[in-house]
Amino acid sequence: MIQARHHRSEHGPARSSGHRWSGPLPAARRAAIHGVSARRAAARRRAADQLAAVAPVPPGLPVLPVLPVLPVLVVAVVVLVGVLGGAGVVWLPLLAAGPALAATTNGPRGVLCVGLLAGVLGAAQGLRDEVPGHELAAVLAALLAVTAASGLASALRGRRERVLAAVRSVAEAAQHALLKPVPETVGPFQVAVRYSAAAAEARIGGDLYALVSTPHGVRLIVGDVRGKGLPAVGTAALVLGVFREAAYDEPDLLAVVGRIERSLARNLGPDDFVTAVVAGYPRPGRLEVVNCGHAPPLLISASREVAPVEPTHPAPPLGLRALSGESPRLQSLPFADGDQLLLYTDGVTEARDHSRAFYPLAEGVARHVCEEPARTLTALHDELLTHVGGRLHDDAALLLLRRGTTPVPPPSDPPPTTTPEPVTDAA
Numbered sequence: 001m002i003q004a005r006h007h008r009s010e011h012g013p014a015r016s017s018g019h020r021w022s023g024p025l026p027a028a029r030r031a032a033i034h035g036v037s038a039r040r041a042a043a044r045r046r047a048a049d050q051l052a053a054v055a056p057v058p059p060g061l062p063v064l065p066v067l068p069v070l071p072v073l074v075v076a077v078v079v080l081v082g083v084l085g086g087a088g089v090v091w092l093p094l095l096a097a098g099p100a101l102a103a104t105t106n107g108p109r110g111v112l113c114v115g116l117l118a119g120v121l122g123a124a125q126g127l128r129d130e131v132p133g134h135e136l137a138a139v140l141a142a143l144l145a146v147t148a149a150s151g152l153a154s155a156l157r158g159r160r161e162r163v164l165a166a167v168r169s170v171a172e173a174a175q176h177a178l179l180k181p182v183p184e185t186v187g188p189f190q191v192a193v194r195y196s197a198a199a200a201e202a203r204i205g206g207d208l209y210a211l212v213s214t215p216h217g218v219r220l221i222v223g224d225v226r227g228k229g230l231p232a233v234g235t236a237a238l239v240l241g242v243f244r245e246a247a248y249d250e251p252d253l254l255a256v257v258g259r260i261e262r263s264l265a266r267n268l269g270p271d272d273f274v275t276a277v278v279a280g281y282p283r284p285g286r287l288e289v290v291n292c293g294h295a296p297p298l299l300i301s302a303s304r305e306v307a308p309v310e311p312t313h314p315a316p317p318l319g320l321r322a323l324s325g326e327s328p329r330l331q332s333l334p335f336a337d338g339d340q341l342l343l344y345t346d347g348v349t350e351a352r353d354h355s356r357a358f359y360p361l362a363e364g365v366a367r368h369v370c371e372e373p374a375r376t377l378t379a380l381h382d383e384l385l386t387h388v389g390g391r392l393h394d395d396a397a398l399l400l401l402r403r404g405t406t407p408v409p410p411p412s413d414p415p416p417t418t419t420p421e422p423v424t425d426a427a
């Protein structure tokens with residue numbers, strides 16, 4: 001709309017305060033408008049880059065540049081075989097493979113071009129080999145019918161691809177609102193996240209994570225909603241919304257968990273629940289963890305020893321406290337400089353290979369851990385995909401938190417000593 005007003009003011013009359021003015025906009029205003037547009041475009045590019053980092057496109061078949069040319073090659077091969085074999089009518093019906101294949105690699109215009117090429121070459125070959133007229137006419141009619149059907153199929157495929165692209169863009173926007181990109185540095189921590197949804201085309205699922213810096217320290221959550229699909233996404237959105245509010249308001253980490261529990265008790269069904277680990281860093285050197293029926297995090301010491309953080313008092317998942325009557329307990333851990341904490345969902349530990357063996361996460365962490373969380377998670381994620389054969393069958397989330405090393409200030413130099421100048425009496 002800004003550009004439309006700009007265009008109208010330059011090329012037509014503009015109304016302002018009861019008088020007419022048809023001159024161009026001032027240079028300063030035009031520069032401001034272009035600056036706003038440039039900043040908006042840069043913000044959109046940054047958001048797209050963050051989405052690609054958090055939710056990479058699942059691996060699939062690459063679109064090779066040779067695919068659109070493949071139908072033409074098929075037609076050329078059929079014609080060449082017919083010329084060399086000299087049995088024209090036997091090979092002419094195979095020309096229909098060209099437009100049929102073009103329906104999967106080209107648009108309607110490409111299909112028609114391939115069909116026209118096949119028809120011209122087929123007619124020329126039939127006339128050269130003196131194929132009877134009725135047989136040649138039947139072959140060309142069949143070729144025309146296949147070309148028309150393939151053109152329609154190509155148009156429908158293009159329409160479905162556009163709809164899928166629109167759905168993907170909506171899913172990306174929903175993911176950006178639900179699973180906000182986590183910065184690489186939050187307070188004294190280095191942070192990295194890797195997330196893969198089981199519904200690869202949707203790019204969102206029932207796993208959840210969030211990390212916020214609050215007046216009570218850095219707080220984070222990693223959880224897994226029972227079920228998949230849109231109902232699981234709705235529950236994940238509810239948990240994350242309550243967590244982000246409570247993390248700022250509640251000084252006690254157990255109070256944060258309590259607010260999430262009460263909200264889920266009001267909104268979930270009797271068979272629904274959420275497993276989660278909520279952690280906080282209230283003061284230097286101490287880490288608080290509340291485990292609600294979730295897989296135990298892995299604590300990685302500065303010496304790269306990996307140990308699971310098993311809950312001292314197991315608690316039920318969120319949403320089931322009323323059935324069990326048990327409340328979660330707060331667990332306090334030492335967390336020194338160089339220590340790391342890995343939180344994950346069961347989609348990682350329950351990933352199986354072709355022999356039905358689970359992925360050994362602790363061993364993988366011991367192999368790939370380093371001082372760069374992003375590099376560690378990239379190696380783990382690649383090894384996980386290799387373990388399962390390229391595609392996960394459940395949502396999987398990994399969040400790695402590393403306490404940075406506190407720099408030691410250099411010793412301050414002593415203040416320079418100055419020798420007072422002797423005072424001489426004036427004559």
